[in-house]
Every structure is written in C-alpha cells, then in structure tokens.
Amino acid sequence: MQRSLFRAGACLALALVIGAACGGDDGGGGGDEDSITLTPAPRDINDQGQSTTLTVVAEAANGTDGEGEVTLKAPAGLLGNGTKEIVLTLVEGQAATTFTCAKSFDAKCAGAVRITADWKGVTVTSTVNVAATDGGTNPGDGGTDGGTDGGTDGGTDGGPPTQFGDLNVTLSTAKSLLIANTGDQTQVAVTVTNKTTGAAVPGKQISFTTSRGSFAPAEGTNNTTATTNTSGTASVPLYAANMGPGTAEITATLAEGSLKTNLAFTAISTVAYITDKTTKALIGIESSGRDTTTPLYFKITDAAQKPVPGVELSFTVSGAAEANATDKAVTNAEGIASTTLRAGNTVGVAIVKATVSATIGSTRELSVSHPGTPIVGGKPSDRGLVVDCVRKNLGALHATPPPRSLSTNCTAALSDRFSNPVGLATTVQWYAEAGKINSPVDSKPQSGTTPSADTGVATTVFSTSGTFPPYAVTPMPGELHVGADLDDPQGRNARDMAVTLIAVVGGEEDFYDGSGTSGILNGKWDPGEWFVDLGEPLVDRNDNGKWDPGEFFIDTERIDCANPSAPATKNGMWDGPNGCWDSNTQIWRPIHIVYTGPLSTDTANHLWLPPTPPYAVGVNQSVAIRFNWSDDYFNRMSSDNAGFVVKKTGNRGSVSILSDANAFAYGGFEIAYESREATTQADGSLLLGDICNSGKPTPPGSGTSPVKTRCVRHNRFSFPEKGGNSGTITLVGATTPGSAVQSTIDLQANHSFSSSIIVQFPAVFQ
Structure with a gap:
C-alpha cells in the first residue's frame, strides 16, 4: 500500500519546504481493496512500563482516507485507555494510541506481543518486542530499526546477468546515485561466474570507463582496470570528483565482451527537518523506561523540490549528555530518512544534526538540525514524591449539623531518582478517609525546553462535603483526650477529627546510591544498598501503620522477593514492605487534614x-x-x-x-513523616529502629533478597501538653x-x- 504518513509537515531546513513522507507498511494490505497498516514506534520496549506509539493508517479501496472506527487488541499489557482493547476514530485516515507492557502488572509482558487492528473486517497484526531490564537503568530499547531505507537497495544491480559464452557477468554500483558537486563515491563492481555451475571465476581482468566522475578523488581519471578475486568480483571506486549533475555511463569490458550501466549525479537543494505526529514533544530519561525514544524525520529535495531517494544521512547529537541517535540512514522513495533519538540519564535538550554523508568534511557541508527535543524526568521516585495541602485545618465543625462545606487544594509533586521534575504527564490517584477528593488527576507536563515551577505537579481538590465523620480512634500515649460519658460514649481526642489522604502513582522505590559496602555511584540501585521499602497503598484511618478491617488498600501485583523470576501476582490482601527494592510499583504518601470547630465551652x-x-x-x-x-x-x-x-x-x-x-x-497533635530502619521479625512484623542513615553500613546479608533490615516509611505522632x-x-x-x-x-x-x-x-x- 502506498500512502503518505506525513500531512503537511512543517520543515526547519536550509530552505522551507513542505514534506510528504512514505507510509510505513507493517502487516498491511494493498491492491483494490480496503487496506490498513499498524506500526509501532519504537518496536522494542522494556518490561518496566516504557511506552510505544501505535499508529494506524487506513485507506479505502478507492484510494481515499479511511473513515470510521478501528479496534486494537493486545493479549498482554495495556493500550492507551488502560485496557487490552481500544476503539479509535480515524481522522484523515489515521489514528494513534500508546501501548505499555510492565511485567510487574502483567506476567505475559515478555518477548513478542502481537497486537491486532481491525477495520471494516480487514485485520492486520504487528509485533512489539518486550525485553527485560535490570533493577536500575534501562539498557536501551533499541528504538526503531536504525533508520529508513526507503525501499531501495542502496545501489544498482545491473539487472539479470549478461551472458558471454559460458560466463554470467553482472555490473553494479553500491549506491543508486552520487551527490553532485561533492567528493561522494561508490564502489563499481563486476562479478563473473560460470553459467552452468555458478562457480566464481577469478583472475579475469576488467577494464572500467566512465563518462562522468573519476576513478580517483580528483577529476580526470576516466578509466582503470581490476582483476576478479576468488569470489569472482572486481571492484573499483568511482568518485563524483566535485562534478555537476548529470548521468555517468559506466562501461566494464572483459575479453569476452562489454556491458554498461548508468549512475545519476544528483544535485541536492534542500535538507530539511520535518515534523510528524509520531515524533514526541518530550522524552523521558533512560532509567525512567517511559517514552525514552522518538523518531525524527529528515527530507532531501533537489532544485525542483522533488524528493531525492538513495542519499545517506549521518546523524549526530548535541546538547544533552548521553543522548544518542541511530548514526546513519538512507532516504526512501519520498526522499525521507529517519533516525531514532534515544535519551540518556541526563536531562536537557537534545539536538540532532542530519548531514549528507557525502558532504562531511567538504567546504559545502549539507546539513540541518532539528529544533531540539527536551529530555525530562520520566519515572516518579518515592524520594521525589512530595504531597501537601494548602490548608490542613478546615473549620468543618462550625455547622449544625456538621460538616460545613469547605475545600482546599492538595498537590503531589513528582520527581525522578535524579531529582528532575517528571516532565511527562503522569496520572496520580487520590483516596480519602472522609470527605471527598477529585481523582484521578494528571501531573502537569513540561512545556518547552525547561521545566516550570509546577512541572510534574498534580493538583486536586479535597472537600469536606462527603463521608462524615472521620473514623474515631483510640488515643495514643500522651494524647489529650476526654473519656466516654453519656453525651459522648466514645470519648474524644485530637485524632478523631483527622482525615487521612493518600496520593498514589506508579513509580520506583527510593534508594541510596553508593550506600552499603560497594560505595559505587552509578545512578541505579545495586544489591546491598539501602532502600526504602513500601507496603501496598493504605488509607490508615487509625494510624497504626498496618491494615485493619474496614480500611481501604490497593492490592497490587508484587514480585516474590525470594523468587523474583516468578510472575508478579495479587493475593487479595494487604501486604506490608516486601523486603526487596521494587523498580515498578505503586508509590504513595499520606497527608492529614483535621476538621476543627469553635473553641470548646467545656x-x-x-x-x-x-x-x-x-x-x-x-x-x-x-x-x-x-x-x-x-x-x-x-x-x-x-x-x-x-x-x-x-x-x-x-x-x-x-x-x-x-x-x-x-x-x-x-x-492537638503533630506528624513527622519519617524514613526509619526496620527489621523483619520472626512473626513477620517490623521492629523500627533509628532514622535511616545512608552513610551507615548495611547489615550483613543485605545483598540477598528478601532483605531483613532496610528503611520503611513511618508516621510518628507527637502531642503537646x-x-x-x-x-x-x-x-x-x-x-x-x-x-x-x-x-x-x-x-x-x-x-x-x-x-x-x-x-x-x-x-x-x-
């Protein structure tokens, strides 16, 4: 199927052009029937939650853009709507969604995952390769296949062999064209084989002549000779030698006869960067596993603004440490070549420069740079999760009957393991013991090349107009309280009117890089380093640090620390800290709001x-x-x-x-949200110790999972006299x-x- 993937792409180039790109065909149909393609970019992702963009292109039998709805299904992982099936509406024959496959949530996320797309009874499939990574940095998802080759073979094969007696002889060039007015070059080869046996014929002397270019870097060498080797091939370099556009007629002569081929010398007018909806505005740093790559597209045209196929582009990256791109690609039939930009573990703006390879080092180098892709924090870390509310004391008891309707904004600020704000929009779930809270909400993505003060911040609204009252609790030691009486059978204490809120987001547990015995700072968690072990998200309404009947919790798929290769599973019950560092889990933090009223008449x-x-x-x-x-x-x-x-x-x-x-x-109380050492006891309970100190040596056995002593989150209440x-x-x-x-x-x-x-x-x- 031939169709354009690029709709009036904007170009940043040596000259302003409007580009039309080729349609990628991944399992599509053709001919005089309805046809559809499904293309993932990138095709290779990791099993830590990295996403790929699935692009659907549909064309009706009469050649017009496909209309209606297309259904995508995945046997594992999640499509853009958070399920395994999504229905998309075609716009100008196209639709797109995302796909992620995190093994911590779906044990089937491994190897080749075949995704199907169905439109008007036409069904195609495309494979996304899901690969495992270690617990730290993502080794790279490979991106796309290294660039587009445009459907060309990069040269001329001279057609079927020419027969001279009992010999088959072919004449070919390694490139389909040379760039005029440059030092571009290609190999010209003659291959001689026995017509009957197919065996190579060595030792044949071949004379080469050309009507344009030179067999030496400088103009003037129009003929040369070479002898076939043991493979039956004789090859010589042909240089453009800074000659203008035209066609070279190349002749190869051996004792039995001669044969010819033509090679175009093409002048390039414009090298342009063109935009496309598959190109991401932002990508996450490598360790985030989220949108860590993006395709970039460049187009070459001649003086008549016609596309030039078969031209090799070389790509270099600047502006963001560790970022890289596929180094070379050849323009396709529409003059377009693509590269895949891959993030490193440093934030910044990565700029990819595309240069016509034949002009590198010449006085007229043909190149263009794309405007830059910001590389941002992509995966929330428990260390960088900061939850707060503008007002933590609401006068909800100033009403008869209570509660008085009041509200306040609450925020969850997301940062990655390197303290970078999470620049990709990320969904945060909120849960409240009483009242009501808007959920879910997305964090604010980065806009432009630098983060703003609210980048990575998810803002919601908590209201007292909901469940009332909060759960009545037993007073803690030292807490002011009055005992039960006829008017108040349960008695009263300060925490009776405290409301627990939690913010929950997918991310990774905190760790202290370089702690423990190794002292190695490498940006990822290594066995033996201190980490902060989280239990499953819990609205702990009685403040005892564990689940009790009636309390809300999220049952997540968790890895068995003693058998980490086994599939992650749910068990239908609340689990506390599991003893191993989790790179993909639900991280969460509590915050407390108190309902207050008039000063007491008692x-x-x-x-x-x-x-x-x-x-x-x-x-x-x-x-x-x-x-x-x-x-x-x-x-x-x-x-x-x-x-x-x-x-x-x-x-x-x-x-x-x-x-x-x-x-x-x-x-009536104060809360310190702490990180403390905790040691698992024989009965499975945790014995809390000192405030976690990353400079303290980890206990023996800390390199073996599950770890007995590590850090945990703890809420410490204190009370005034x-x-x-x-x-x-x-x-x-x-x-x-x-x-x-x-x-x-x-x-x-x-x-x-x-x-x-x-x-x-x-x-x-x-």
Whole structure:
C-alpha cells in the first residue's frame, strides 16, 4: 500500500519546504481493496512500563482516507485507555494510541506481543518486542530499526546477468546515485561466474570507463582496470570528483565482451527537518523506561523540490549528555530518512544534526538540525514524591449539623531518582478517609525546553462535603483526650477529627546510591544498598501503620522477593514492605487534614489558665498570663480570621493580648513523616529502629533478597501538653498610686464562622 504518513509537515531546513513522507507498511494490505497498516514506534520496549506509539493508517479501496472506527487488541499489557482493547476514530485516515507492557502488572509482558487492528473486517497484526531490564537503568530499547531505507537497495544491480559464452557477468554500483558537486563515491563492481555451475571465476581482468566522475578523488581519471578475486568480483571506486549533475555511463569490458550501466549525479537543494505526529514533544530519561525514544524525520529535495531517494544521512547529537541517535540512514522513495533519538540519564535538550554523508568534511557541508527535543524526568521516585495541602485545618465543625462545606487544594509533586521534575504527564490517584477528593488527576507536563515551577505537579481538590465523620480512634500515649460519658460514649481526642489522604502513582522505590559496602555511584540501585521499602497503598484511618478491617488498600501485583523470576501476582490482601527494592510499583504518601470547630465551652477540659486568680497587678507593673484554649477535640481553630479579643472592667490599668504563632499546625497533635530502619521479625512484623542513615553500613546479608533490615516509611505522632490556640494576656498596672480596683477580664475568640463564649476571671489592679 502506498500512502503518505506525513500531512503537511512543517520543515526547519536550509530552505522551507513542505514534506510528504512514505507510509510505513507493517502487516498491511494493498491492491483494490480496503487496506490498513499498524506500526509501532519504537518496536522494542522494556518490561518496566516504557511506552510505544501505535499508529494506524487506513485507506479505502478507492484510494481515499479511511473513515470510521478501528479496534486494537493486545493479549498482554495495556493500550492507551488502560485496557487490552481500544476503539479509535480515524481522522484523515489515521489514528494513534500508546501501548505499555510492565511485567510487574502483567506476567505475559515478555518477548513478542502481537497486537491486532481491525477495520471494516480487514485485520492486520504487528509485533512489539518486550525485553527485560535490570533493577536500575534501562539498557536501551533499541528504538526503531536504525533508520529508513526507503525501499531501495542502496545501489544498482545491473539487472539479470549478461551472458558471454559460458560466463554470467553482472555490473553494479553500491549506491543508486552520487551527490553532485561533492567528493561522494561508490564502489563499481563486476562479478563473473560460470553459467552452468555458478562457480566464481577469478583472475579475469576488467577494464572500467566512465563518462562522468573519476576513478580517483580528483577529476580526470576516466578509466582503470581490476582483476576478479576468488569470489569472482572486481571492484573499483568511482568518485563524483566535485562534478555537476548529470548521468555517468559506466562501461566494464572483459575479453569476452562489454556491458554498461548508468549512475545519476544528483544535485541536492534542500535538507530539511520535518515534523510528524509520531515524533514526541518530550522524552523521558533512560532509567525512567517511559517514552525514552522518538523518531525524527529528515527530507532531501533537489532544485525542483522533488524528493531525492538513495542519499545517506549521518546523524549526530548535541546538547544533552548521553543522548544518542541511530548514526546513519538512507532516504526512501519520498526522499525521507529517519533516525531514532534515544535519551540518556541526563536531562536537557537534545539536538540532532542530519548531514549528507557525502558532504562531511567538504567546504559545502549539507546539513540541518532539528529544533531540539527536551529530555525530562520520566519515572516518579518515592524520594521525589512530595504531597501537601494548602490548608490542613478546615473549620468543618462550625455547622449544625456538621460538616460545613469547605475545600482546599492538595498537590503531589513528582520527581525522578535524579531529582528532575517528571516532565511527562503522569496520572496520580487520590483516596480519602472522609470527605471527598477529585481523582484521578494528571501531573502537569513540561512545556518547552525547561521545566516550570509546577512541572510534574498534580493538583486536586479535597472537600469536606462527603463521608462524615472521620473514623474515631483510640488515643495514643500522651494524647489529650476526654473519656466516654453519656453525651459522648466514645470519648474524644485530637485524632478523631483527622482525615487521612493518600496520593498514589506508579513509580520506583527510593534508594541510596553508593550506600552499603560497594560505595559505587552509578545512578541505579545495586544489591546491598539501602532502600526504602513500601507496603501496598493504605488509607490508615487509625494510624497504626498496618491494615485493619474496614480500611481501604490497593492490592497490587508484587514480585516474590525470594523468587523474583516468578510472575508478579495479587493475593487479595494487604501486604506490608516486601523486603526487596521494587523498580515498578505503586508509590504513595499520606497527608492529614483535621476538621476543627469553635473553641470548646467545656473549659474544665479545654481551657488552660495559670492557677489562683485573681491576679494582682502592682502600680507600674505587668502580669503575663499564658493560656491555651482548644475546640472539643483539643485542636486549634482554623485560620478563617481567627483571633482573640480581651476586655476589662474598671478604670485602673489596662489589658492586651497577643496570639502565638502556629506552634502546632493542627493544635492537638503533630506528624513527622519519617524514613526509619526496620527489621523483619520472626512473626513477620517490623521492629523500627533509628532514622535511616545512608552513610551507615548495611547489615550483613543485605545483598540477598528478601532483605531483613532496610528503611520503611513511618508516621510518628507527637502531642503537646496543652492543645488548641495559645497566647499571652498582659495585665498592665496603673501608672499612679490609688485605691485598688477589682476588675473582670473577658476573653473571647472570634472566627469567620462563629464566636466563642466569653471566659471571665478576676484581677486586682493596685
């Protein structure tokens, strides 16, 4: 089937051209029937989640663009909609989607995966090769087949052999043309065999002549001789010798006769970079395994803007360390050659330069560079996953009945193992213990050549208008609480109104490169290095670090660390850290939001004042009174114009108040999200140790999976002695002697949603 893959491609070139490219035919049909092709780019991917682009091109029997829908099916892995079957709508006869095949999620992701495309009863198949990689850097996916050859054989074969008596003689050139006005060259060969036996005939002297070019680098050598070797072949180089365009008539003469062939000397006018929808705007670094390659296309035309086939281009890469490209390719019948740009493990902008090979080193080198492809962070790392919410204290209890409808933005910032923002759009799932949260959301991809402040950030909205109340929990040691009574059979503590949120994204566990005994810094995890072992994603509503009945978790396909070659499986239950570094897993982080209300009227349990009022205030003296006042759950008021007002009776002295800064974000508790050493015990539980220290030697046996001692994520709660809001009331005495006056001090909290009761206490101003 002949059709154009490139629709009005924009060109960046020595001259501005509009390019039309050839249609890649991968299992398609032809003739006077409906036909379809299915082409993967690249064809080779790894089993760590790297993607390839599947392009479908359909043509009706009358030669017009195919219309309607095409169905793609994959026996393993996932198509662009996250399933094994997708229906695409053809636009101008084309459609495209992506395909990934991660072994950690599908054990069938190995070897050749045959994908089918069906359109109007016409079915074609195409194979994507899925290869295994190690636990660190991706050794490369191979990209495409190294460039397009345009359907040409790169030279002329002279047709069928010419017979001279009992000899068969052929005359051929290694290239189909030479570039005029350059030092381009090709081999001209004569092969002599026995007509009957096919055996090579050595020792035959051949005379070569040419009407254009030279058998030496400089013009002027129009004839030469050579003798056939043991393979029956005699060959000589023919040079363009900087001669202009035209046709060389080459004659080869031996004792039995002569034969001729023609070779075009073609002048090139333009070398252009052309765009196509299969070319990715961004690619991920090599270790990400995500979109690490992209095809790039270049076109050669002559002075009449006609395509020039059979021209070799050489490709070089600059601008991004470790990036590389297929080094050579030959233009096809439409004058187009392609190369595959492959990322290294360094971010930057890779620029590919295409040069007509025949002009390299000449005074008129014909070349063009593409605008540049940004290489970005592609695979989220647990180290770089930062989850936060703009407001972690929401006044949801300021309503009867609660909750008051409030919302806040929450973000998950994604970075790779090298701390590069993840520049490829990546889906983040969010889950909440109470309320509701928008999910899933995609992170912001990089736009342009450099990342912005929000590159790799996925933003969602959490709202209190959902499940209520949060799960009531048992108080931890040291946590402020009130016991059960008739009004509140369960009692109250600060964490009763804490809501656990988690953000989940596909990625890799954190590791400390160069730690352990080897000390080798190589950008990937090696056995014996410290790593942070994650359990399956869990909304831990009671804060005990493990799954309990009623808690939400994600059952993922996990590798058996003791038998890593076995297929990854699900087991229908929550699993904690598995003892081995996972290069493809669900990484996740929690964040906590607390619901708060008005300051409590139960001042016996929720207001802290120094003992023994009335407070005596002397002349020209001051008395500072520290206080704490919490809501019914020992937490602070939300920051919705929250503040305090203090007043006094009597005409001697004065009073003022100063609220403290937010010493505790929540008021009744604080959370430290830590990475700690953990050792697996005989019963499978984990014994927590020190804060993880990458400079500390790993314990013996750390190079054998499963590892007994490694790092894990741990949420450590701490509690103040007094909860809620805090501040200082300052009583200032009179400046002149006089009769003592007993005053009443009024303390009241203000808030946008409600006001507190007034608390009173006496003071005597001398």
